[in-house]
Amino acid sequence: MRREPSITRRLILALTSTMVIFWLAAIGLGIQVMQHEFDELFDSAQQETAQRLLALIVDDLNQRAETYASGVAILNTPASREYLTYQVRDKDGNVVLRSNDASPEPFDAPLVRGFHNNDHQRIYTEATADDALFMQVADRLGNRREAVRESAVTLLLPLIVLIPASIFAIWLILGRALKPIETLRRDIATKDSGNMAAIEGDGLPKEIKPIARSVNLLLARLRSALEAEREFTANSAHELRTPIAGALAQTQRLAEELSAGAARTRALQVESSLVDLGRLAEKLLQLSRAEAGIGASDKAADLSKVLEMIVSDYERDSRTKGRVNYVPDAGATLVRYADMDAFGIVMRNLIENALLHGDQDRPATVSLDKAGTIRVVNGGPAIREADLAGLKKRFRRGTTSASGSGLGLAIADRIVAQMGGTLELLSPASDETSGFEAKVNLPA
CATH class of the missing domain: 3.30.450 (Beta-Lactamase)
Known part of the structure; x- marks a missing residue:
């Protein structure tokens, strides 16, 4: 090699x-x-x-x-x-x-x-x-x-000792001399769409200060481009909400007024398309918020309360009542440094993914153990490992006939990473021979 x-x-x-x-x-x-x-x-x-x-x-x-x-x-x-x-x-x-x-x-x-x-x-x-x-x-x-x-x-004869001693001394001196370069490398490695802060170059040697300045200029351009993209996505999704909602209401009213026949069937198809379009607009809005870095927080919050509230919302909805089982361990809590709204977006996307793509005859199970690990499990055939690795990418969907935008898992993974945690996808689910599992671990 x-x-x-x-x-x-x-x-x-x-x-x-x-x-x-x-x-x-x-x-x-x-x-x-x-x-x-x-x-x-x-x-x-x-x-x-x-x-x-x-x-x-x-x-x-x-x-x-x-x-x-x-x-x-x-x-x-x-x-x-x-x-x-x-x-x-x-x-x-x-x-x-x-x-x-x-x-x-x-x-x-x-x-x-x-x-x-x-x-x-x-x-x-x-x-x-x-x-x-x-x-x-x-x-x-x-x-x-x-x-x-x-x-x-x-x-x-002194060369026998001088050569290895010189190698060690030069390695030691170079290690100290190149330490600012390693520091700069680590600082650059932390930069992503959620961290575009300028690199501090005051303590750097004059030889590598131009590199830090060039990186900061590049970061400034990226910030401008990403902010423009986020603003466009957020504004577009927000502006689309009202006309989509209005068109959906009018279509639903039209479908009710029409008698059974081809016209009513087409109205129902339009209604379904508008529902999908509204869901896509909502996902785009969530994506823009995720790209803005909403996950991190300097205040601790008990996220188990948020999880209970989300599950109860699905239970109150007539379309999903009885399809979500919440199974927390006795005395389990989830106190983490994370934004509660961002955590809500993560859990709603994971539960929605389980309900849309899981076995419709089996409820999705949401569990919380004492270690703070959250699992969302749904039934269905196992997913191939090659397909499983790409599900976190944007607009990537598995082999399914269910409707969806392919953004839910990407949004959840992005926000969990901002919280410092990990989102792990498993298929078959743990201790099962089939099904799908999304496991979230957030640092204490």
Whole structure:
């Protein structure tokens, strides 16, 4: 699975890589400087050693009054490996004295004062005043390379700790630096048609203040567009109420005056159409109120009283009497921070949906448990899961022949969300093999 692009990941990789590159470049420069300084230090020690040894050996030979041409003397020392080896040679190039780790063969260097390099050694030559004896001190080039190599490794070792420490430090710093962006993202995520308040940009860094200003301009345009849409919907629905009611009354009167026949049948059809049109106008008015964000409230109210009143209204209506059963748990209450009118719209839509689309031979059941969960259950065949997921969308209806606008569940879901709750649709209903259930949970 391909990972999503991440600014933090890119910055951590870029900054860590840059740091490592600079560190390696510094090590390379440091190695060059160290190599130069080591060469100076070793050359100085080599030259000083040659001068001191030559003086001591000449003095020792003079005291013994021995001829050094009689053979090669070996100076035995306890060291198993000498960093500096030397040979004392006469003017003919013969070795008359050497250290125990030195080669018995003459060094590959001319008998001339100064330094000379061969493939494996750097040799310094010093001579007596009469040029009768020559002291040659050799330093293995491998010793110098080893010193430089060990120094370089010592500089590289901190990278083992520095890389993970740098990644953690950069991640921590970026987390704090990007915190305003995350805050802005959360603020933007809360914006919807019910929350179009401008984003506070005073505490934001100057780099992202233009984003906040652009979002606020966009929100202002959306507010204007939504307000215009709501006003149009509300005004249209409100203005349609009176003429629809008048036309419905006239149609009903006309239907009563006509005798049985084709004309009366058409009048009844017109009456049914006007009833549906009036219901649609009412739904549009409710939708405009839902879009305006009427659900939230800063005052607590006992919504169980509202629920009892709504059920009693259906019981008093001759068309729905006996079709709604209210089954509250003993002692159940529903004290919530919600607008009572908005809650009434939700429950009327859910009950109306149950009565219109449920089994006409079975009453709808409204229940309230002690946890505050409201369930509206109706009979009927189970709804497919694919169809169930789309019932909360506007103008979306299930497979039914009943009249309706397809707005009731969308309005209820919108208002419940504004209250901070959830509307869950289930089919078949809980503990049933068929039917439909709308379950409302509001936060305490």
